[in-house]
Amino acid sequence: xSQDSGSQGETRTHGAHTRERDDAQVEKAHRxxxxxxxxxxxxxxEDEMRRTALALSLSGFSAGLTMGFSLIVPGVxxxxxPHEPWAELVVSMGYSIGFLIVVLGRQQxxxxxxxxxxxxxxxxxxxxxxxxxLRLWSIVLVANILATIVIASVLAHTDAFKPEVREAFAExxxxxxxxxxxxxxxxxxxxxxxIALMVWILPATGSAAPFIVILMTWLVSMCGLAHIxxxxxxxxxxxxxxxxxxxxxxxxxxxxxxxxxxVGGVTLVSVLNFGQVxxxxxxxxxxxxxx
Numbered sequence: 001x002s003q004d005s006g007s008q009g010e011t012r013t014h015g016a017h018t019r020e021r022d023d024a025q026v027e028k029a030h031r032x033x034x035x036x037x038x039x040x041x042x043x044x045x046e047d048e049m050r051r052t053a054l055a056l057s058l059s060g061f062s063a064g065l066t067m068g069f070s071l072i073v074p075g076v077x078x079x080x081x082p083h084e085p086w087a088e089l090v091v092s093m094g095y096s097i098g099f100l101i102v103v104l105g106r107q108q109x110x111x112x113x114x115x116x117x118x119x120x121x122x123x124x125x126x127x128x129x130x131x132x133x134l135r136l137w138s139i140v141l142v143a144n145i146l147a148t149i150v151i152a153s154v155l156a157h158t159d160a161f162k163p164e165v166r167e168a169f170a171e172x173x174x175x176x177x178x179x180x181x182x183x184x185x186x187x188x189x190x191x192x193x194x195i196a197l198m199v200w201i202l203p204a205t206g207s208a209a210p211f212i213v214i215l216m217t218w219l220v221s222m223c224g225l226a227h228i229x230x231x232x233x234x235x236x237x238x239x240x241x242x243x244x245x246x247x248x249x250x251x252x253x254x255x256x257x258x259x260x261x262x263v264g265g266v267t268l269v270s271v272l273n274f275g276q277v278x279x280x281x282x283x284x285x286x287x288x289x290x291x
Contacts, residue, residue: 034276040203042123045116048108049132053139056108060140063107063229064147068155070098070230071237074172074221079165091172095221096214098230103202103213110141110229111195114265122274141258144229152236170241173234175224177244177252184226184253188260189268191225195261196269226257 048056073094081087102109117133155161155169179187198216205212220227235253238244244252 034273037200037203038119038273041116041200042119045118045120048113049117049120049136053135056136056139057143059106059108060110060143061147062105063102063109063140064144064232065151066101066105066107067098067109067144067148067229068151068233069101070095070221071152071155071169071172071233072161073097075161075165075168078168078172079162089222092221093214093218095230096217099217100210100213103198104210108140108143110137110144111192111227111261111265112199113137113140114192114262115196115199115270118266118270119274122270141228145232145254148229148232149236152233153240156237156240169237170243173237174243176226176231176234177238177248179226181252181256184256185260185263187224188226188228188257189264190223190260191220191227191257192261192264192266193268194220194225194264195227196265200269200273226253226260228254228257228261231257 051059074091077091077094078087081090099109101107103112113136117136121129121133155166161169194216198212202209202212219225220230231253232249235244235249239246239249
């Protein structure tokens with residue numbers, strides 16, 4: 001009898017250890033939940049807002065220059081591919097290169113900042129937090145736009161690329177300013193939504209991050225959506241070549257695209273995703289973090 005009891009005890013102990021080991025393996029392999037993603041991005045936002053103005057400016061300027069590749073690569077592809085329907089899909093994929101370099105290089109892009117600093121603001125909800133967000137936005141946006149002027153001017157006024165490629169640059173760029181104001185706003189909302197979603201899910205993707213960046217930004221280009229930085233390279237190319245003036249850039253592209261990108265990123269991603277984790281955050285505040 002005692003031997004049977006001992007065997008049963010050992011079996012239960014072994015079963016408990018097995019379950020604990022299995023639970024640990026499941027926990028390790030399980031994708032991060034929304035609260036964990038929120039906390040990762042919130043801390044990243046706090047770190048970004050603590051950076052000096054010079055550091056933010058240099059990073060933002062680098063990002064703006066890099067986004068030139070989202071015109072260069074599609075232009076080169078368009079200049080060499082045949083005029084077939086499938087070629088447009090390949091050209092659209094070239095748009096992703098600038099974003100891929102910016103994201104993997106940890107450079108400051110304005111549309112990414114419709115998520116990262118907003119989560120600390122939604123958590124803290126003070127006037128000081130709002131001022132820090134506005135400081136970050138203004139520095140990064142100005143640096144991004146100044147850099148797009150530089151790279152667009154270089155593309156327009158040098159012979160770095162063949163005439164057929166420069167014509168492809170112009171053809172691609174014309175699509176940026178062809179829509180009415182409110183159509184551009186709507187397209188920019190979708191673009192801001194997609195880019196902010198990309199930022200939200202990247203911490204959960206691990207080694208698949210480059211694929212996610214390419215996929216999400218390819219969708220932006222393939223659907224003809226409006227992105228404030230990538231599109232500014234296109235629009236300033238037309239300004240530099242004399243096809244449009246600066247006022248046309250501001251009224252037809254900059255204002256509606258900025259409005260749409262901010263609405264898409266802040267409301268459709270930051271606010272909604274914060275809303276789904278807010279109850280869990282309140283529970284943790286009441287009960288303390290789980291052991």
